[in-house]
Amino acid sequence: AQSVSQHNHHVILSEAASLELGCNYSYGGTVNLFWYVQYPGQHLQLLLKYFSGDPLVKGIKGFEAEFIKSKFSFNLRKPSVQWSDTAEYFCAVRLRRALTFGSGTRLQVQP
Amino acid sequence: DAGITQSPRYKITETGRQVTLMCHQTWSHSYMFWYRQDLGHGLRLIYYSAAADITDKGEVPDGYVVSRSKTENFPLTLESATRSQTSVYFCASSEPQGIPHGEQYFGPGTRLTVT
Numbered sequence: 001a002q003s004v005s006q007h008n009h010h011v012i013l014s015e016a017a018s019l020e021l022g023c024n025y026s027y028g029g030t031v032n033l034f035w036y037v038q039y040p041g042q043h044l045q046l047l048l049k050y051f052s053g054d055p056l057v058k059g060i061k062g063f064e065a066e067f068i069k070s071k072f073s074f075n076l077r078k079p080s081v082q083w084s085d086t087a088e089y090f091c092a093v094r095l096r097r098a099l100t101f102g103s104g105t106r107l108q109v110q111p
Numbered sequence: 112d113a114g115i116t117q118s119p120r121y122k123i124t125e126t127g128r129q130v131t132l133m134c135h136q137t138w139s140h141s142y143m144f145w146y147r148q149d150l151g152h153g154l155r156l157i158y159y160s161a162a163a164d165i166t167d168k169g170e171v172p173d174g175y176v177v178s179r180s181k182t183e184n185f186p187l188t189l190e191s192a193t194r195s196q197t198s199v200y201f202c203a204s205s206e207p208q209g210i211p212h213g214e215q216y217f218g219p220g221t222r223l224t225v226t
Contacts, residue, residue, distance in 0.1 A: 006153075034214065043201065044154075044217040090153055097161070098144050098169060099215060101153035 002027035004093050006102035013081050014110050021076040021105050023091030032094040033074040035065055038104075039087045047089075050074065061085070083111045114138075117202050117218040124192050125226055132187045132221050134202030142205045143185040144215065145169075145177065147198040154201060160185055192225045199223070 003026045013019060025031065035047040048059025055067040065076045074091060086109045092099040115136040124130045136143065141162050146154040146169075156169030160179040174196060176188045185204075189196055202218040 004153075036217075043219045046214050046216075049214055092154075097142070097167075098156045098159050099154075101146075101155070103151055103153040 002031075002093055002095055002100050004091055004100050004102040006089075006091055006105050008105045009103070010106045010108070012108045012110065015083055016080045017109075019076070019078040019081045019085075019107070021089055021091075021107070023074045023076065023102060025072050025074070025091075025093045025100075027093065027095055028072070029095070033065075033067060034092040034094070034099065035059065035063070035074070035076050036090045036092060036101075037087045038090065044090065047076070081107070081109050083109045085109050115202060115204055115216055115218040117200075117221050119221060120219065121222050123224045123226060126193060127191050130189045130192055130223070132189075132200055132202075132223070134185045134187070134218060136183055136185075136202075136204040136216075136218075138204060138216075139182055140204035140206055140216075141182075142215075143179065144203040144205075145175070145185070145187045146201045146203065147171065147196075148201060148220070149198050157187065157200075189223075192223075194225050197223060197225045 005024045007022045033050040036044040037047050038044050047063050048057050050057045050067045058064045063078050089105045091102040118133045144159040145157040148154045155171050158177040160166045163182050200221045203215040205215040
């Protein structure tokens with residue numbers, strides 16, 4: 001069965017710091033990759049997705065992610081975080097039907 | 112309003128009671144899903160449905176029942192609630208994979224507490 005690992009469970013950054021959240025998945029075939037964000041008290045929203053093509057994907061709010069097939073990774077990055085980026089971030093993989101989620105990374109940005 | 116809605120948003124129930132969580136989407140998406148969100152586990156799939164009258168188990172289906180008599184509705188029933196089912200439940204919908212923008216759209220969630 002496929003699995004998704006997010007190694008950073010809780011990240012604390014100061015505003016303007018750069019962000020990179022790791023995501024690794026276990027399946028070796030063709031997958032669709034997603035990053036979702038959940039702001040406090042809200043539902044999940046899609047940040048970005050990768051289906052095929054350019055492995056560097058740009059999403060909303062200045063986020064981007066790079067798909068590295070050889071490393072089975074899909075890390076999320078942002079050059080300069082803001083206090084409003086405080087949220088929980090979930091990496092997800094879709095093989096055929098439903099999504100398999102990582103356990104999430106809680107990002108806390110201090111002003 | 113278009114979108115995906117869940118009701119109730121908050122529910123407290125007692126062990127052993129039956130409770131049904133409702134999910135409604137207005138996009139006519141083929142696929143609908145139920146996830147539960149627990150600390151340290153992210154979201155785990157309970158059940159999903161590819162179309163009306165077609166449902167299938169996910170990762171953690173035990174203790175749950177679903178139905179899909181209409182495309183737009185996908186209720187989740189806990190037949191005899193247990194404390195371990197205390198969680199936040201998210202419903203989602205999507206078009207089949209291969210459709211452009213075949214991402215999943217999530218509802219606002221239902222916070223269920225079983226006492």
